[in-house]
Amino acid sequence: MNFDDIKPEALTTLLKEVVEVPSPVGYYPETRAYLKRKLEPLGYEVTADNRGTTYVRVPGKDHKKVVCVGAHLDTVxxxxxxxxxxxxxxxxxxxxxxxxxxxxxxxxxxxxxxxxxxxxxxxxxxxxxxxxxxxxxxxxxxxxxxxxxxxxxxxxxxxxxxxxxxxxxxxDPHFQAFGNGYIVSRHIDDKGAVAVALDTLRWLAESGEKPAHDTVFAFPVYEEIGFGGSYVPEGASEYVAMDITLIGPDYTSDEHNVGVIASDAKGPYDWDLTNRLIRIAGEVCDDGKWNTQVCFHYSTDAATANHSSNNVSSAAFGMACLNTHGRERCHVDALVQTERLCRGYVMGLGE
The missing domain is CATH 2.40.30.40 (Peptidase M42, domain 2)
Known part of the structure; x- marks a missing residue:
């Protein structure tokens, strides 16, 4: 499956848009309105639960299985x-x-x-x-x-x-995009993953491609305080979070990479599902631009979904960022690689 149609310039523009919509923990009015403006013209229904999480459900080729892809909208x-x-x-x-x-x-x-x-x-x-x-x-x-x-x-x-x-x-984010592809801004955590999810949804709508299974895209607003993924839509058997990955000692990564998170502060992710993401990354990501990580100083909504007694397999991946929770830095390559992995997952590769 060829994903060479992912456009770095479009992803950068989309990230700037999303970053500039304010959404500190628990504040969702503006981001929800933004998602409606972006997605309803593509034919999607945008819904929300009582916890502020926004959802987009995409029918798949197989209706017997439901998977959830999460990218949290809240920022510190x-x-x-x-x-x-x-x-x-x-x-x-x-x-x-x-x-x-x-x-x-x-x-x-x-x-x-x-x-x-x-x-x-x-x-x-x-x-x-x-x-x-x-x-x-x-x-x-x-x-x-x-x-x-x-x-x-x-x-x-x-x-x-x-x-x-x-x-x-x-x-204030103070977004800056540089001519060599680097991006410096607050709130790339996790607006980078939100941009990837939105571009994946655009691609599905415009290409006519269908996910392998019924797929729910979730946009929680309480990840930064630890319970964004505590509720999982009914019927979902997998929860895969897209979130930042890390750069520094113990991390064989840089700003060009997507990382598959094998374990985090709450413990390991599902063995089989994580191994599947690793297989997909090896198939669809560029050589030298993906890695595996143990992120022992933070956790994701996928881990929360699992630890909240939902009957789901959990896994996580995402773009590498420098200076997390400050003015963060990544390269648009990391967003492209993250979208490649996202598309691969929703299309059922590696099963």
Whole structure:
């Protein structure tokens, strides 16, 4: 099966689109609307469950088996927990924020009444010209705040703009695509996989190809806090998550690679299903651009699906990223290889 029609430029453009739609953990209104705009013109029905997960179901050649492919829409972010006396916002993390990586970053406060307020993440001891220990101050949720980009001097000024406890803070992505194929942006985790899923759905619709089995594409919104895949659509026997893979010691990978995750922080994935993904990668991915990994510092929705007592086989794969949960970096090659593996899986290769 030839997948040479995957267009790197189109994937890069699609990733930029998806990255720029705010979706910190649990905030799904804008991403759900985006998916409807992208997919309904292709003839797909976009549905959602009570947990905020969006689904697209694609009939396959075989209706006896249902498989689920997940790519989580949520990103790391912050939630407003209170106010400092000067009107800056006290926050808590949503997902595994590295506070050092977001210091000075601009952001958008998503208010409960629908208003949006621009802000900036700062350390309370924000300047070496003011604070002697600005360089050595530990960066934690108790020393970091969000400063609104407005004339705010006290909590009431912030409240007048619509900011309340429970407002969600979306960190601006600052997407950059370089001429040599490299991409630097926040939220490639997991918007890169979302872009791959959307392009796979486009390909299925435009080519007339049918998946091997009835296939549900799932877009959860709570992966970053550990339970995005805890509910699996009825009848699904396999849950395969597309998520980031890693670069660094213990990882024979770089930004051009797709990785098959053999095990993660929760333990090993299904032996047979993982081996099938490895076989598919060997068949459809370019030489030297795929690998296997043990991602022992994080987990995916596929592992959550399995650990939540769903009767599914679980597996995971995805594009390699540098500087995860910061301004991440990958190459468009990794997205292309990930889509090759995604298409191979849904088309039933390796069975």
């Amino acid at each position: 972010g912050l939630v407003v927990r209170g106010f400092n006396d000067d009107g800056t916002l006290r926050v808590r993390q949503l997902g595994g924020i590295n506070y050092h990586s977001i210091e000075g970053e601009t952001c958008t406060v998503l208010c409960r009444d629908g208003r949006k307020v621009d802000g900036q993440v700062i350390c309370n001891k924000h300047s070496v010209h003011v604070f002697e220990d600005a360089k050595t101050e530990e960066r934690t949720e108790n020393t970091m705040s969000v400063s609104l980009i407005a004339d705010v001097k006290c909590p009431d000024d912030a409240r007048a703009l619509g900011v309340t406890q429970g407002a969600i803070v979306s960190i």
